[in-house]
Amino acid sequence: MSKGKTILDKKKDFERRYLRSLSVQADWERNRVTGLLAVSANGLDVMDVTGKHFLDFGQSIAILGHSHPDIGRAISNYIPKYLVGGTPGWSMMEPRVLLAEELKKNLTGRLRDEGKVAYCSSGAEACDYALGLARAVTKREIVISFSGAYHGFTGATLAVSSLDPGFAAHRSPSRFGNVLAPFPDGSEFGGDTVAIERYCVEKFKELFETAVSADEVAAMIFEPIEVNAGVRIPSLSFWKKIFETCHRHGILTIVDEVFTGLGRTGKFLAADYYRVEPDIVCFGKGVGGTLPLGAIVARREIMDGNLKPNCNSASAGNALSCVAGIESLRVIKRDSLTEKAGETGRYLRDELLTLSKVHNEIERVRGLGLIVGMEIGPKEDHEEAKKRATSLIKLCYENGLLLIQVGIHGNVIRITPPMLVTRGQVDTFVKRMDAALTAA
Numbered sequence: 232m233s234k235g236k237t238i239l240d241k242k243k244d245f246e247r248r249y250l251r252s253l254s255v256q257a258d259w260e261r262n263r264v265t266g267l268l269a270v271s272a273n274g275l276d277v278m279d280v281t282g283k284h285f286l287d288f289g290q291s292i293a294i295l296g297h298s299h300p301d302i303g304r305a306i307s308n309y310i311p312k313y314l315v316g317g318t319p320g321w322s323m324m325e326p327r328v329l330l331a332e333e334l335k336k337n338l339t340g341r342l343r344d345e346g347k348v349a350y351c352s353s354g355a356e357a358c359d360y361a362l363g364l365a366r367a368v369t370k371r372e373i374v375i376s377f378s379g380a381y382h383g384f385t386g387a388t389l390a391v392s393s394l395d396p397g398f399a400a401h402r403s404p405s406r407f408g409n410v411l412a413p414f415p416d417g418s419e420f421g422g423d424t425v426a427i428e429r430y431c432v433e434k435f436k437e438l439f440e441t442a443v444s445a446d447e448v449a450a451m452i453f454e455p456i457e458v459n460a461g462v463r464i465p466s467l468s469f470w471k472k473i474f475e476t477c478h479r480h481g482i483l484t485i486v487d488e489v490f491t492g493l494g495r496t497g498k499f500l501a502a503d504y505y506r507v508e509p510d511i512v513c514f515g516k517g518v519g520g521t522l523p524l525g526a527i528v529a530r531r532e533i534m535d536g537n538l539k540p541n542c543n544s545a546s547a548g549n550a551l552s553c554v555a556g557i558e559s560l561r562v563i564k565r566d567s568l569t570e571k572a573g574e575t576g577r578y579l580r581d582e583l584l585t586l587s588k589v590h591n592e593i594e595r596v597r598g599l600g601l602i603v604g605m606e607i608g609p610k611e612d613h614e615e616a617k618k619r620a621t622s623l624i625k626l627c628y629e630n631g632l633l634l635i636q637v638g639i640h641g642n643v644i645r646i647t648p649p650m651l652v653t654r655g656q657v658d659t660f661v662k663r664m665d666a667a668l669t670a671a
């Protein structure tokens with residue numbers, strides 16, 4: 232038996248064990264379009280057990296790439312001190328305070344000056360905290376969210392998500408108390424973003440005449456750009472108009488920056504592009520420097536006395552996750568990665584736009600910083616477009632690229648490389664994408 236065959240056999244064996252003993256992830260991966268069994272990952276490079284290397288352009292958590300040496304070193308240094316369990320008095324651990332201070336420094340306005348942080352362990356939990364907090368503060372129950380939203384898989388966050396009807400099947404009680412508003416997507420109304428945004432703002436205002444009395448609404452939760460729904464990006468005036476209506480009715484504003492936060496769009500928050508100051512900000516994914524962590528930030532007057540006992544968790548704010556988060560923010564600042572995310576993101580978009588002139592199946596390219604979506608056509612046939620996107624992802628995989636398929640119609644390739652991606656790596660990416668599109 233050749234050596235290569237042995238490795239493949241082992242890979243198959245392991246996959247069988249994986250599918251037999253794990254549930255949720257395995258169920259998702261049963262439908263996967265790649266056959267990756269990663270054994271190591273550094274930066275953007277991921278190696279399969281067979282020795283094949285991939286460029287990871289589909290990251291959501293490792294915003295500084297995999298196994299970042301500075302983060303690894305910081306964690307190792309602090310293991311002797313902070314591999315600890317909670318005990319009275321331990322909440323005051325230094326990393327929790329330092330990370331909270333660092334997060335606030337990156338925010339603007341009153342969140343920077345009067346902000347307080349509450350930790351949890353994931354992005355969904357952060358949004359869940361925010362919803363509980365808003366309800367406690369306002370003594371109101373109803374929450375407005377947007378079509379295409381994804382805020383997580385807890386009961387409360389599923390209720391305000393509307394990306395896939397399957398997500399909330401059999402959990403309908405959790406949906407009570409949610410009102411849905413349309414999210415602007417330029418592909419409707421023939422791509423006329425002005426018209427669709429005017430329509431969405433009007434529909435939002437109309438909710439208070441048709442669906443719900445404003446004094447029953449605790450909060451409005453939103454992603455500044457909807458990544459999972461297909462990288463949908465409203466124009467720069469949209470959120471200001473929605474905020475005006477919320478302020479008029481005393482409705483709290485919750486921004487979900489779980490995907491978009493920490494600089495990957497070219498600004499610390501994607502909401503910063505829209506010049507709005509939300510009442511509550513939710514962080515997840517990269518906030519723990521690739522370790523599990525979530526956090527919310529809100530002004531003292533909102534946070535104090537209102538969060539507990541609504542939200543708490545034994546593992547919230549794990550000290551080593553905070554150490555990794557602090558180091559991650561330090562590297563982002565030291566290496567000017569937020570500015571670079573903006574610049575490299577523009578370069579990446581321009582290169583993809585050039586590709587779209589040669590390959591007709593690329594319907595649209597859009598993005599903010601290093602969050603880019605490449606929409607696959609034909610736009611009049613969603614099923615066919617989704618099939619083409621799936622087969623393109625497979626071809627990309629064969630060409631050494633890791634990517635994710637997203638979008639309400641499943642026809643958008645999500646291109647989200649870590650923030651330290653170089654122009655050279657973008658060039659390699661574009662070359663491989665070109666090859667995949669040519670083979671499609």
Ligand SMILES: Cc1ncc(COP(=O)(O)O)c(C=O)c1O
Binds near residue numbers: 490
């Ligand atoms: C915008 C957004 N909010 C919330 C979540 C949920 O975060 P987590 O998977 O850490 O629970 C995600 C995860 O993909 C997300 O993209």
